[in-house]
Amino acid sequence: MTKQPPNVFPKLTEPNGLGTGPVPIEPYVSSDWFERERKQVFGRAWLCMGRVEQLPEPDTYIVKEIEVCGVIALITRDAKDKIRAFQNVCSHRANMLVHEPAGKGSRFVCKYHNWGYRNDGDCIGVPDRNNFFKLDMKTCGLTPIHCETWEGWIFINLQSRPEVTLKEFLGPFGEAFKDAPAPFADEAFTVNVSNMRANWKETIDAFCESYHVPVLHPMTIGTTFSNDSNPFSRPLNGVVRGAHRTMTTFGNPMFQPSPNSKVERLAYSNVDTGNTLGGAAAREVEAIQHHPAINPRRIPNWATEIVWMFPNYLIFYSPGGFFTLEFWQLTVNTTRWLARIHIPRAKDVRQRFQQEHHNCRMAEIFLEDVGNLERQQRAMESGGKTEILLQDGEFLLRHSIETIQKWVAAPTVREALT
Template sequence: MSGGLDAPMSTPHVIDEDSFTLAANLPTGPVPVEPYRSPEFFELERERVFKRAWLYAGRIEMLPEATSYFVKNIEVVKASVLVTRGKDGQVRAFHNVCSHRGNLVVNTSCGKAERFVCRYHNWAYGCETGELLGIPDQKHFFEVDKRELGLTPIACEVWEGFIFINMQKSPEVSLLEFLGPFGRTYANVPFFNLDETIVIEADFKANWKLIADAFAEPYHVPSLHPATLAPGFAHPEQNRYARPLSARVHGIHRHFSAYGNPDYVPPPSSKVERLVYIQDTGGVLGGDASENAAALAAHPAINPTKNPNWSADVTWIFPNFNIDYSTGGFWTHEFWPLAYNRTHWTLRVFIPRTASVRHRLQLEHYACRWGEVVLEDVTNCERIQRGLESGAKDHMILQDAEMLIRHNMRVLDKWVKADTVAEALR
């Protein structure tokens, strides 16, 4: 017998010829949520993903001159990483660990130094190659060979000014192989407004993928950001649900292009925004008017459909790094796991030096708007984590505009199951 109250209710499925999901050859069924709440899966991620993938460490501007350095703490792989620029201009990375007793050598976040001295017993290391320069009272050690006791190197490569590291002692693939088609597609994108950064960071009681997912789709914009983003990124008639202009996979990486409302102007009640708003720089996410905007928009990777109603591109480099572009410049997100249900998130918005009083007001408004938007995004993730950990649901139902999330889960599944990185990249 069929029908009646016991019959399942469903919405008829209509195949969309413009479906981002189908174009990416992805399945369309429910996606398991166990990877968001499982301590065991988190350990698989630690070993199979973060200890094998190339990880973003910083921008080249963080090493402005020879002997500059910065320290990157990466809790998920339990590493303190010292990134340096030698007198030869080469960028290198080392474990920030003394060869004597395992103490952390450098305890400041950044600076300049021709040598690094461990303050436990004053063992000294060079900034160039991490070589051991000196051991106090060396004559009372037994069979010590300083040539074998330098800082332990970490594989380090630079792509388009972005510094990546790999925690494998001998990486299975190069950075360019890891980036694959993404690296080729986004090569030579012009980066500008590199003078200063607005940095917002926080720890959240949520799985790292939930934080990443929050920035991976615009479907939530009308409901979660009704007053901040929705007026500029949706349209009551033309694009009510902020559907992306494009969404594509690039090997293990991915992007979507966000819609921008061409009719948006700040409402009369937004008096400060009306003073600083510039229509041609990404609306509410445009921080600066710049002659560089045209060169950015002309790059074939940016807004690849060249839709005139474009506002921003979100690119997600697997596993945990976003580079996002608008005509006002670019910004980055880092989603660092601390535990299966804890994440350290960092947003860096790159901005120019202030050129006038109005310009300063514009940039301050820009920073405040960013704070409003991301607070709405990431605080919601803690509520999702509580919901998932309740066990009430075992799957999530993803819409076509949430294709990036679906793709990430598929790639992640391959990485935790693959015995080699080459297999994971296929």
């Protein structure tokens, strides 16, 4: 049995100022709650859209759909290297302007009547312009969306005038994660679960506690995150920072693939990823392990730092790299969930083999979660229970629901953040 040093599993709920009572199920199943979250949370918060590396050079763009608010955002990097965001809607007959999810181009032309726009939003072309009535092209540009970047992350705010700046929204979290590394952010393996039948909060909750891992994932990562010294996969640390939150998970230092797992043993025989969730060798992403906010207690046996940027964006840092998960509410009980797993470009066949195994493992873990979450949603909707009970290791979930309740009730964003 591996002995853990004293106090390696600290209390997390009460020291972070959180309650300990039952949590209501209503926000996970109520249509009224869905409407309140749509307006009070997603309609007012700064929303993370991804990384600047998704716009690798001037004149590149991505299109991001925020279904919960009925918005299709066109995010561009213009010729002056400025990142901007617009409603992806033509000014003429309000048709969708750009159909592709990503690409390169300094101009966009509507496929309905050939109205043209620069990627800075200006309208630059109107066929048969003289047949309009006193048309002023200066007022016909794309509708801007407030857009800012922080440490390479792109955020938008859907309010006509954001109540707080991005810096104010991030608060102490932004200070703590200043200069956080993002190795291989320009390379990504993506998994898109487009229409999962589960509430978005229930879905994101599943990735923010490790209590379930030994039970739900026994053959994939169960023994990666637990052993005899920590059979219930208790967290090693956790910090609430304003509306945002982080947690350090335990990693089994004695983990070895099963003797019957011949492919896994071969995949990791020559690669030290720090744990099997890593998509890169630990030496390639060493900066992650040195950042003061990642595994802040510097405990050797850690597996991941789960970073939850309110409301719906997760970053998983590990000794072997990082990946992101984003959860977009579609209806009260359906969610779109996107994973971007960042790995280096393979230098040889062995590394490519290890990465393919890693990606397949991640997809398998996700599938295990999907089936469970859809069953849980049906059970929640059955009315068999009206509350859920959370233990200390599930403090991220408790902070999430308490924060959402605060945002739903608060008349202003500034009040929601206090």
